[in-house]
Amino acid sequence: MSNYAGAKRFDRPTLRASTLVSVMEQFRPPHQVQRDTELALAFREGNLDAVRTLYERFGGLVFTVAHRIIGDGQRVEDVTQHVFVQAWRLAGHFDAGRDFAPWLAMIARSSAIDALRIEQRSPTEALDHADPSDSALVMLPPSAKQVETVWSVRTAIDSLDPNEREVIRMQHLQGHSHSEIAEQLGVAVGTVESRSDRGHRRLATRLGHLGQDVEQ
């Protein structure tokens, strides 16, 4: 039974995200597929609860992809918003039985690249004054494979236990040692080590499919 009143099914062509579909599908158990199908149908109808649910599940991932391509700034928020509006517009072409993730990743990538190209066409300073790290100077957008990698890593991070996630974040992003993390969190070093070990094992399991094909 659908959780979204008035949901209807339409027979429309499926939009194939050939590159990004790949292995993202394999992580969805049957009950998740059923929920996703109901969500897709409700989203297609413009059900606002479905819109919010879709955002809660994928907003962070879309934001991450946009941030990765554009860099910091208001434009990342605009692109994230655009992705969900665009997804609603294209929902009639989405096969309700498929995973949202690769489809949204594809929309996020193309929207962010469009936004980046607009910025690159509108320079506000002479190039002589530009910061070499300025995203506007990056001419090659990430490939679909790279976006899939970023998306997969972010999904794997979000699936971690919060305690494990925090340890991994402090370890990798902030570069802290186990003892430094233990001191900041007020827990034993052994606790940090076990959280780190469990977290890394989970990440390795979730990200093993990326193998040697990962592009940076």
Add this chain to the structure above:
Amino acid sequence: MNDSKNSDNLDGALDADIVALLADASTWVEPPSGLSDRVVAAVRSETAFGDNSDPVSLGAAPSRTWFRPALVGATGAIAFLFGGIIVLSALSGAEIGTDAFSAELTSTGLVSDVGGNIDVTSFESGLRIDLDAPGLPRRDDGKFYEGWMRTADGDLLPVGTFHEGSNVTLWAGVELDRIELFMITLEEAAGGNDPGQGSSGEVVLRTAIRS
């Protein structure tokens, strides 16, 4: 005890490129809390209007991939015409302005029980838009409404800001035959955080325009 900066168990368990991504701030970023409401409002605006407009792209430079084909826009406009929303009329008796027309505004549902209309008159100095939307609740303390015109080329032009919808006069430096859409959005002053403040994308009223 292992107290290395990055534990030894990383070396064998994760690909080096994945480890690099874990050290990248963009992998960990979280969207701002208010973005969820913005997204829902934008989709709601879209569903209320049916098609033809992209509130998200307000404030952005035009891009062909961000706007629907002109054919879809024309279809939407025809629907509005049959609904009696657009009424083109000759302005008899105008002393200075020419090419005036009136259009009824359609609510997107963001603000309940609102409607309105605009009278557009062409002058040498530009287009004057006389707006009357008395149902719009007053917005103060850094919050306001803003009018926008979108051209067939996808250009988005701000035409003025105001507190309430009665007896509002807005001006636009654009040719009448280039206008495709008129919109009113909910805005909030961004201050120094966004000196070139764009649109919130939260469209309250709008109408398609065909000259």
